[in-house]
């Protein structure tokens with residue numbers, strides 16, 4: 001099972017990706033979490049990463065593609081994996097296709113969680129108080145949402161055309177449990 005989660009910031013990708021990866025017993029690869037862990041190293045690269053991430057911009061494709069390549073080559077990913085936050089640009093999507101094709105693998109399910117801008121701002125505002133992420137500040141959220149619309153949203157159309165039967169859209173403003181059950185239904 002190879003799954004991709006798409007959706008704007010705050011749509012619930014991380015939550016749903018974590019639940020389904022646990023249920024299927026396959027790794028949850030969140031590039032946001034991997035990058036935030038990298039920031040702890042506090043070296044010169046992590047300082048650059050922090051600057052980019054805190055301003056709501058995207059980290060370079062080269063860095064992301066290397067992270068994904070390294071993770072996908074691990075034994076624990078051999079039975080499948082859940083991608084959350086990757087691919088985010090067309091360059092990353094092409095890179096992922098290349099890796100999957102080389103290994104004769106195909107995407108099983110692509111899930112898009114949709115959410116409107118007003119709800120995104122409200123939701124992330126509450127998350128800011130709990131997780132204290134710099135990039136959850138209101139002015140940064142706007143940049144992140146714009147990046148999503150410009151760079152990532154076009155990928156949803158690309159995947160929808162490539163995998164019409166395995167592409168599913170769920171409304172991200174529903175109860176976590178309801179979305180979770182709807183996802184279970186399509187992976188069974």
Ligand code: AMP
Nearest residue numbers: 031032053056057058059064085086088
């Ligand atoms: P997330 O936790 O998925 O919202 O990601 C947090 C931040 O990490 C993003 O705003 C980007 O700065 C960076 N990031 C995560 N995944 C990617 C990616 N696939 N491409 C570029 N930047 C990324």
